Amino acid sequence: MEFSTDQTRLDKAAIWLSALCLIHCLSVPLAFLLAPSISGWLDATETQTHWLLFGLAVPISGIALYRGYKRHPNTLTVSTGVIGLALMLLAVLHLLGEAFEITLTTLGVVLVMVAHIRNLHAGHDHTDETV
Numbered sequence: 494m495e496f497s498t499d500q501t502r503l504d505k506a507a508i509w510l511s512a513l514c515l516i517h518c519l520s521v522p523l524a525f526l527l528a529p530s531i532s533g534w535l536d537a538t539e540t541q542t543h544w545l546l547f548g549l550a551v552p553i554s555g556i557a558l559y560r561g562y563k564r565h566p567n568t569l570t571v572s573t574g575v576i577g578l579a580l581m582l583l584a585v586l587h588l589l590g591e592a593f594e595i596t597l598t599t600l601g602v603v604l605v606m607v608a609h610i611r612n613l614h615a616g617h618d619h620t621d622e623t624v
Contacts, residue, residue: 500564503557504609510553511606514546514581518598543585543598554578554605561612570611577604 521539524531558574561567580601584594 500557500560501613503553503560504613507550507554507557507609508606508613510546510550511602511609514550514602515599515606517542517546518595518602522595540585543594547581547585550581550605551578554609557612558608561615565615567611567615570608570615573604573611574608577601577606577608580604 554574555578558571562571578601580597582601583589584597584601587594589597
């Protein structure tokens with residue numbers, strides 16, 4: 494069964510949003526080093542940015558993974574996405590301290606991306622493909 498266009502768009506949007514989160518998480522520490530004069534502004538907006546990105550990620554990923562699971566039940570795909578979102582939540586809440594924020598967010602974002610890539614891949618019918 495082929496995925497609907499909406500399903501594909503949701504998974505692709507989630508992948509792009511995850512990539513944006515990853516770029517943000519990896520570039521902010523570099524910006525602190527290269528441009529210390531803007532570090533105060535970056536630091537002040539950091540938590541807001543993380544909440545905004547997380548707030549976008551949860552509904553997009555949740556809907557896409559739920560729809561994907563209804564079409565092709567795969568607990569590994571859904572579990573990977575849920576664990577990724579949980580790690581992102583731990584990071585934004587600073588439950589393990591700010592020192593782990595970048596590590597938890599990066600790991601969470603990568604897991605969410607993997608889940609959506611698996612979701613997209615599972616939605617394609619490969620029975621007609623030749624080797």
